[in-house]
Amino acid sequence: MRIFDVAVIGGGASGLAAAIAASKGGRRVVIVEKNDRIGKKIMASGNGRCNLSNKNLVTDTSYQMYNNRKFVTYALNSVDNAILRSFLESIGLLSSYEGDRMYPYSFSSHQVIDVFRHALEYNNIVLKLGTEVTGVSKANNVFTIKTHDGKEIMANAVIVATGSGANMEKPLNYFLKDHNVIEPIPSLLPIKTDMTYLKGLNGIRSRVMISLYHDGEKLYHEYGEVLFKNFGVSGVCAFSCSSYIARNIRHSNYNCFKLVLDFMPEYKEREVLEKLLSRNNIVKDSDNLENIFVGLFHKNIALNIIAQAGYNVHTHADYEVMKNIAHTIKNFELQVTGLPPMSVAQVASGGYDVKNFSKHTFESRVVSGLFVVGEALDIDGICGGYNMHFAMASGLVAGRKVGEYLDK
Numbered sequence: 001m002r003i004f005d006v007a008v009i010g011g012g013a014s015g016l017a018a019a020i021a022a023s024k025g026g027r028r029v030v031i032v033e034k035n036d037r038i039g040k041k042i043m044a045s046g047n048g049r050c051n052l053s054n055k056n057l058v059t060d061t062s063y064q065m066y067n068n069r070k071f072v073t074y075a076l077n078s079v080d081n082a083i084l085r086s087f088l089e090s091i092g093l094l095s096s097y098e099g100d101r102m103y104p105y106s107f108s109s110h111q112v113i114d115v116f117r118h119a120l121e122y123n124n125i126v127l128k129l130g131t132e133v134t135g136v137s138k139a140n141n142v143f144t145i146k147t148h149d150g151k152e153i154m155a156n157a158v159i160v161a162t163g164s165g166a167n168m169e170k171p172l173n174y175f176l177k178d179h180n181v182i183e184p185i186p187s188l189l190p191i192k193t194d195m196t197y198l199k200g201l202n203g204i205r206s207r208v209m210i211s212l213y214h215d216g217e218k219l220y221h222e223y224g225e226v227l228f229k230n231f232g233v234s235g236v237c238a239f240s241c242s243s244y245i246a247r248n249i250r251h252s253n254y255n256c257f258k259l260v261l262d263f264m265p266e267y268k269e270r271e272v273l274e275k276l277l278s279r280n281n282i283v284k285d286s287d288n289l290e291n292i293f294v295g296l297f298h299k300n301i302a303l304n305i306i307a308q309a310g311y312n313v314h315t316h317a318d319y320e321v322m323k324n325i326a327h328t329i330k331n332f333e334l335q336v337t338g339l340p341p342m343s344v345a346q347v348a349s350g351g352y353d354v355k356n357f358s359k360h361t362f363e364s365r366v367v368s369g370l371f372v373v374g375e376a377l378d379i380d381g382i383c384g385g386y387n388m389h390f391a392m393a394s395g396l397v398a399g400r401k402v403g404e405y406l407d408k
Contacts, residue, residue: 006156134175202228243382347381
């Protein structure tokens with residue numbers, strides 16, 4: 001039976017990067033992918049535009065956007081934005097920035113897949129598609145990979161890049177024995193909130209400062225657009241908040257989480273009050289609060305702000321009423337009630353416990369020659385290209401380090 005130098009399990013971003021890096025020097029590499037094509041999740045990244053990285057990785061060297069951020073330090077310092085761009089260009093993929101976010105120059109995830117496919121062919125990397133791995137074992141320094149159809153693949157080293165169960169209908173099979181698994185929680189997805197007293201907001205968008213609180217302590221905040229849904233809120237900044245909920249929910253419950261929306265973040269509460277009083281003088285109808293919001297907010301947002309402040313549209317707009325409404329505009333509360341299922345998530349918070357692996361090589365501390373990269377590990381970042389960057393960075397590091405292992 002043919003023995004490969006390296007078997008990469010998973011044909012996503014981390015697995016593709018790992019395979020290309022591992023193939024240097026003419027090593028025989030095989031990718032084992034359970035889907036019928038590579039890069040299935042890459043296709044969906046960035047709404048089909050494939051958000052590859054983020055400039056803030058350079059400016060925030062503490063990597064606050066990740067859980068287990070001490071573990072990601074080596075990989076992200078070794079493969080920063082410039083190095084990742086250079087690697088992608090070396091295989092034929094030009095990139096471009098839109099704001100802080102890095103995308104392929106074509107802004108098409110299809111082009112990313114095509115470039116990787118050509119790179120695999122150029123480096124003589126074997127593809128075994130439609131092949132699900134059920135187990136990995138090691139004997140006499142050779143790994144045996146068992147597949148769903150009863151076949152076996154032999155290799156001298158293995159890189160596990162299976163991703164997580166995000167966007168999948170059934171749970172991921174964490175098949176490595178003797179490696180702890182942190183329970184996966186869906187992340188980067190909409191947030192369910194108590195909509196009992198909120199009316200007519202479904203489908204409405206608004207730019208806000210959104211803050212997530214846990215037992216009164218602020219965990220995260222971000223300015224951006226939220227999309228109200230009949231079950232809660234969606235949008236990029238809501239997705240990022242969901243990652244902090246996922247990281248903390250194992251030791252808590254949803255009742256402890258609260259979202260606070262600031263509809264006028266560029267103004268202090270006192271300034272908001274002054275503007276409301278000024279508008280009240282312009283409208284000259286103190287017995288119809290709704291008129292004060294015309295030209296300021298969507299009608300249904302205004303009605304819900306009035307209601308949450310404890311009033312109705314016919315409440316007389318005196319100073320105290322305006323003061324309370326100004327406070328509500330700056331502190332519109334949504335009680336978190338849950339997260340949608342894993343099949344809706346873009347990533348998962350959880351996976352193989354990083355304590356079982358070296359942050360410098362991604363090699364297992366339990367089984368030598370076994371590496372785990374990307375989202376298969378208990379590593380997740382907020383929305384904005386951070387997960388894609390870590391996936392490829394960890395794959396490149398492990399792909400290079402596996403060569404050192406084989407040379408020994």
